[in-house]
Amino acid sequence: MKTEFKNVVIFLGPLLILPALFVIWPLIELMVLSLKHKVILFEIDRWAGLENYQYLLGKDARFWGALGNTLYFTVCSVGLELVLGLMFALYLRFGKESAWIKVILLLPWAIPNVVSARLWQWMLHPEVGIINHVLLTLGWINEPVLWLSDPTLALNAAILADIWKTTPLITLLLFAGLQRIPETILSAAKVDRTPPVRFLFYILLPQLNPMLMTAMILRGLDAFRVFDVIYVMTGGGPANSTETLSIYAYRTYFQSLQFGYGSSIALTQVILMLAMTWIIMNAFSSKWDRS
Amino acid sequence: MTRALHAGFYGVILLWSLWPFIWQWVTSVKVPSNISRIPPLLPEHLSAANYSAIFSNETFIRVIWNSIAVGLGATAISLVVGAMGAYGISRLLERGRRWIMLSLLVVLMLPQVSVVTPLYRIVDLMGWGDTLWSLIAVYSIFSVPLVVWVMYQAYEEIPETLHRAARVDGSSEWTIFTRVYLPLGIPGLVSSGLLSLIFCWNEFLFALTFTSSYKARTIPVGISLFSGQYDFPWGEITAASSLVTFPIILIVIFSQKYLVRGLVGSGVKG
Amino acid sequence: MGRIDVKNLCMEYNQKRVLDRLDLEVLHGEFLVVLGESGCGKSTLLNLIAGLREPFSGQILFDQRDVTRLDVQSRNVAFVFQDYALYPHMTVEQNIRFPLENLKLNRREIDHKCDGILTRLRLNDFRNQYPNQLSGGQKQRVAIGRAMVRDPFVFLFDEPLSSLDPHLRDHLRLELKQLHKELKKTFIYVTHDQLSAMVLGDRVAFMDDGKIQQIGPPLQLYRSPANIRIARFFGFPPVNVLTATDFERLSGKPAPDSKMKFCIRPENLECRADSKGCFEVQWIQQMGAANFVYISVGKQTICGLGKGSLHKNQKVSCNFKSENLMIF
Ligand SMILES: Nc1ncnc2c1ncn2[C@@H]1O[C@H](COP(=O)(O)OP(=O)(O)OP(=O)(O)O)[C@@H](O)[C@H]1O
Ligand SMILES: [Mg+2]
Numbered sequence: 001m002k003t004e005f006k007n008v009v010i011f012l013g014p015l016l017i018l019p020a021l022f023v024i025w026p027l028i029e030l031m032v033l034s035l036k037h038k039v040i041l042f043e044i045d046r047w048a049g050l051e052n053y054q055y056l057l058g059k060d061a062r063f064w065g066a067l068g069n070t071l072y073f074t075v076c077s078v079g080l081e082l083v084l085g086l087m088f089a090l091y092l093r094f095g096k097e098s099a100w101i102k103v104i105l106l107l108p109w110a111i112p113n114v115v116s117a118r119l120w121q122w123m124l125h126p127e128v129g130i131i132n133h134v135l136l137t138l139g140w141i142n143e144p145v146l147w148l149s150d151p152t153l154a155l156n157a158a159i160l161a162d163i164w165k166t167t168p169l170i171t172l173l174l175f176a177g178l179q180r181i182p183e184t185i186l187s188a189a190k191v192d193r194t195p196p197v198r199f200l201f202y203i204l205l206p207q208l209n210p211m212l213m214t215a216m217i218l219r220g221l222d223a224f225r226v227f228d229v230i231y232v233m234t235g236g237g238p239a240n241s242t243e244t245l246s247i248y249a250y251r252t253y254f255q256s257l258q259f260g261y262g263s264s265i266a267l268t269q270v271i272l273m274l275a276m277t278w279i280i281m282n283a284f285s286s287k288w289d290r291s
Numbered sequence: 292m293t294r295a296l297h298a299g300f301y302g303v304i305l306l307w308s309l310w311p312f313i314w315q316w317v318t319s320v321k322v323p324s325n326i327s328r329i330p331p332l333l334p335e336h337l338s339a340a341n342y343s344a345i346f347s348n349e350t351f352i353r354v355i356w357n358s359i360a361v362g363l364g365a366t367a368i369s370l371v372v373g374a375m376g377a378y379g380i381s382r383l384l385e386r387g388r389r390w391i392m393l394s395l396l397v398v399l400m401l402p403q404v405s406v407v408t409p410l411y412r413i414v415d416l417m418g419w420g421d422t423l424w425s426l427i428a429v430y431s432i433f434s435v436p437l438v439v440w441v442m443y444q445a446y447e448e449i450p451e452t453l454h455r456a457a458r459v460d461g462s463s464e465w466t467i468f469t470r471v472y473l474p475l476g477i478p479g480l481v482s483s484g485l486l487s488l489i490f491c492w493n494e495f496l497f498a499l500t501f502t503s504s505y506k507a508r509t510i511p512v513g514i515s516l517f518s519g520q521y522d523f524p525w526g527e528i529t530a531a532s533s534l535v536t537f538p539i540i541l542i543v544i545f546s547q548k549y550l551v552r553g554l555v556g557s558g559v560k561g
Numbered sequence: 562m563g564r565i566d567v568k569n570l571c572m573e574y575n576q577k578r579v580l581d582r583l584d585l586e587v588l589h590g591e592f593l594v595v596l597g598e599s600g601c602g603k604s605t606l607l608n609l610i611a612g613l614r615e616p617f618s619g620q621i622l623f624d625q626r627d628v629t630r631l632d633v634q635s636r637n638v639a640f641v642f643q644d645y646a647l648y649p650h651m652t653v654e655q656n657i658r659f660p661l662e663n664l665k666l667n668r669r670e671i672d673h674k675c676d677g678i679l680t681r682l683r684l685n686d687f688r689n690q691y692p693n694q695l696s697g698g699q700k701q702r703v704a705i706g707r708a709m710v711r712d713p714f715v716f717l718f719d720e721p722l723s724s725l726d727p728h729l730r731d732h733l734r735l736e737l738k739q740l741h742k743e744l745k746k747t748f749i750y751v752t753h754d755q756l757s758a759m760v761l762g763d764r765v766a767f768m769d770d771g772k773i774q775q776i777g778p779p780l781q782l783y784r785s786p787a788n789i790r791i792a793r794f795f796g797f798p799p800v801n802v803l804t805a806t807d808f809e810r811l812s813g814k815p816a817p818d819s820k821m822k823f824c825i826r827p828e829n830l831e832c833r834a835d836s837k838g839c840f841e842v843q844w845i846q847q848m849g850a851a852n853f854v855y856i857s858v859g860k861q862t863i864c865g866l867g868k869g870s871l872h873k874n875q876k877v878s879c880n881f882k883s884e885n886l887m888i889f
Contacts, residue, residue: 007464015376020431026409045426112493114511115532176555225402228495246404456646460660
C-alpha cells in the first residue's frame with residue numbers, strides 16, 4: 001500500500017541515506033584514488049591503473065612488514081584475550097558473581113584508547129616506569145628494559161596494553177554466553193559425573209561456540225584496524241617495528257601526502273578484513289548454523 | 292579454603308584491572324619535580340600542582356567542552372536516526388533485514404583510516420573544516436549502526452501482536468512508534484546512548500585529522516598532543532587523564548547493567 | 562448491523578496457497594467459531610478480515626460494503642490476541658483510552674466513554690494498575706474493553722484462551738459467552754480446540770485445505786460431519802473409523818458398500834458384559850462419569866462405552882443404533 005511505502009521512507013530514509021552518503025561514497029572515492037598517482041605536495045595527479053597495487057604487493061617490503069605486524073598483533077592479542085576472557089568468564093559463572101566485578105571489568109574498556117596508551121607508556125617508561133622498578137626490585141632483570149624503544153619488544157608492549165583494555169569486553173560477552181546455556185544441560189552433565197575437562201570441551205565450549213565466534217570476529221576485525229594505541233605509544237616506531245596497516249596508511253596520507261598510494265593500502269586493508277571475515281565464517285559455518 | 296581461593300581470584304582481577312588507574316592517580320598527585328624519580332613509590336605529600344596547572348590551561352577546558360558537545364550532539368542524532376531505523380527494519384520490512392543489518396555492521400567495523408580522506412573532503416565541501424560539526428556528523432554515522440543493533444534487538448523482543456493491536460486501535464505508524472515502541476525501548480535507548488557517548492568520548496583518529504586547532508579538538512587529541520620542552524609533562528598528563536576518566540567511572544558504576552546489556556545485545560547475533 | 566461476507570478469498574505466502582477461494586458468511590450478532598488444525602490458515606483469515614494484511618484476490622464485504630482494499634484503521638474492527646497484547650507500560654485506563662486518543666476525540670468525551678467501559682466491565686478498582694498486576698480474567702476484560710470503546714463493527718478473537726490452564730479457560734469461556742449476549746455484536750473466534758468451539762459457537766465453521774468445509778451449529782458438525790476429517794476432529798476419545806470388513810465383524814451385518822469407511826463415536830458404541838460376546842476387553846479407561854473400554858476388532862483397536870462393571874479380558878458384546886453410524 002502507498003502509506004506503507006511512505007512509512008518505510010520516513011523511518012528508514014535517514015538510516016539509509018547517512019551511510020550511503022558518508023560511507024559508500026567515500027569507499028567509491030577511495031577506490032578511484034587508489035588507481036591514481038596523487039601527491040598533494042608536488043601537485044601530481046594522474047591515472048596509474050594498477051601500478052599502485054603492483055608496487056604494493058610486489059616490491060613494497062614496508063607493506064609486508066606492516067601486514068606482518070598487524071597479523072601478529074591481531075593473533076596474539078585476540079588469542080590471549082579469548083583465553084584470559086574465558087578464564088574470567090568461567091570464574092564469574094561457576095565461582096562467584098558480583099555486580100562490582102563487572103564494574104571493575106568495564107573500567108579499562110570504557111576509558112579512551114589514548115588515555116590507556118599514555119598510561120601504559122608511562123608505566124613502561126624505561127627509567128621511572130613502575131614496571132621496570134618492580135622488576136628491578138624483585139631482581140628479575142638487572143638493568144632497565146627499553147620496552148618501547150626496543151624493536152623486538154615494542155609491539156609486544158602494545159599487545160599488553162590492548163589485552164589489558166579489551167579482555168573485560170570479551171569476559172562479559174563470554175559470561176553472557178555461559179549464562180545462556182540452559183541449566184538443565186549443566187545438571188544433566190553433573191548427573192552423568194562428567195569430569196571437568198570433558199565438561200569444558202564437550203559441553204561448555206560447543207554451547208558457547210556462537211558467542212566465541214562473535215567475540216572472535218568482532219575483536220579480530222577491531223584488532224586488525226588498530227590505530228590509537230600504537231600511534232600514541234610508539235607512533236609506529238622504532239624502525240617501523242610497530243607499524244600496522246592503519247598506521248602505514250595514515251603515515252602515507254598525512255606524512256608523505258601520497259593520497260593515491262595511501263588509498264591503495266587502505267583499500268587492501270578493507271579487502272583483507274572482508275576476506276578474513278568470510279573465511280572465518282565459512283570455516284566454522286556448519287557449527288555456526290547449528291546453534 | 293574456597294573462600295581463600297575466591298579472595299585470591301578477586302585479588303588478581305582487581306589488581307590487573309585497577310592497578311594502572313591507581314598508578315595514574317598516584318602519579319598525578321605527586322609534586323611535579325618529584326615525578327621523574329622512583330623510588331619513592333608513593334608521594335611524600337599530596338600536591339594539587341598538576342591539577343591546578345590543568346585547570347589554568349584554557350585549551351584543556353576548551354577541549355573538555357568540545358568533547359561534551361560532540362558527544363551529546365552525535366549521540367542525540369544517532370539515537371533519533373537509529374531508533375527510527377531499528378523500528379523500520381524490525382516492523383516495516385518483510386525482506387532485506389539481514390542485508391541491512393550486515394551492511395551496518397560493515398560500517399561499524401570499517402577501518403577509520405580507510406574513509407578518513409574522502410570524509411575530510413566532504414567535511415571541507417560542507418564548510419565544516421575544523422568545527423565541531425564535522426565531528427558530530429562523522430561520529431553520528433559510526434554510532435548509528437551501534438544504536439540500530441541494540442535497538443533492533445530490543446524491538447524484536449516486543450511481541451509482534453502489540454504492533455498489530457496498536458494498528459487495530461487505529462494508530463498511525465508514527466503513533467505506534469512514539470507511544471508504544473519508544474517507551475518500551477527505553478532500556479535499550481539508555482544502553483545504546485551510553486555506548487555511543489563512550490564511543491564519541493574516546494574516538495581519536497577523526498578528531499586528530501579533522502581538527503587543526505583547539506577550536507574543535509577533543510580530549511583524546513588534547514591528551515595525545517601534550518608536550519613539554521624536554522620530556523612529556525607526565526604529571527599534567529596523568530592529571531588530565533584522571534579527570535577525563537572520572538565521568539566514565541561514574542557512568543560505569545551507575546549504569547553497569549545497561550552497558551552490559553547493550554554490549555551483549557549488540558554482540559549476540561553478530 | 563454486523564454482517565460479513567467473504568467471497569472467493571485467496572492468499573499466498575511465498576507462492577504457497579494458504580487460503581484457496583474461501584467463502585464465508587457471518588450473520589449479524591452471531592458467535593461464529595472458525596475451527597481448524599494448527600497451520601491451516603485461521604489466523605491468516607482473521608488478519609485479512611481485520612485488514613492487517615492484503616489478500617491475494619477475492620472480496621471482503623462488511624454489510625455489503627466492499628472493504629477489501631481498506632486498511633485496518635478505516636475498518637473499525639476489534640481484535641483480541643492470544644496474549645491479549647495489552648500495552649505493558651500503560652495502566653488499565655490508559656490502555657482503554659489509547660484507541661480513543663487515536664480518534665482525536667476531546668477530553669470530556671474520552672473520559673465519559675472510558676468511565677462507562679470501566680464500570681461495565683467491573684474494572685473500576687483496577688484502573689490504575691498495570692497489565693502485569695492483573696489476573697487472566699481481568700486481562701481478558703481489559704482487552705475486550707479496549708476493543709469495545711470504539712464500538713467496533715465486529716470482534717475478532719485469535720485463540721485468546723489456548724495458553725491458559727483448563728480451569729481458568731473454562732471460566733473465561735463462560736465470561737466471553739456472557740459478554741457476547743450483552744453486547745449483541747458479531748464475534749468471530751478462531752481456535753483449534755474443538756471443546757471451545759462446541760461451548761462458545763452459535764455456529765462453527767470448519768476450515769481445511771484453505772476452504773470452509775462445513776458450517777453449522779456445533780451439534781450438527783458433531784452429529785453429521787461433512788467428511789471424515791471433521792468427524793475425527795470432534796469428540797474425545799476420538800471417533801472409531803472402520804473398514805468394511807471390520808465393520809462386518811463388529812456389527813455382524815453385511816456392509817452396504819465395501820469401499821466406504823464406517824465411523825462410530827465411542828459414546829454411541831455400548832459394550833456390555835456377555836459371556837457369549839465375541840470381543841475381549843483390552844484395557845479400560847476410567848473417566849469418572851463414564852468408562853471407556855478398548856477392544857480388538859480384526860487388527861484394529863476400537864473404543865466403546867462400558868456399561869456395568871467390567872474388567873480386563875472380559876468377554877463383551879457391542880451394539881449401536883444405526884442412526885449414529887456415519888458413513889463416508
Ligand atoms: N508471514 C508469513 N509468511 C510466510 N508464511 C506464513 C506467514 N504467516 C503464516 N504463514 C504460513 O501460512 C500457514 C497458515 O498460517 P496461520 O498462522 O494462518 O495458521 P493458523 O491456522 O492460525 O495456525 P495456528 O493454529 O498454529 O495459529 C502456515 O503454514 C504458516 O506457516
Ligand atoms: Mg494462529
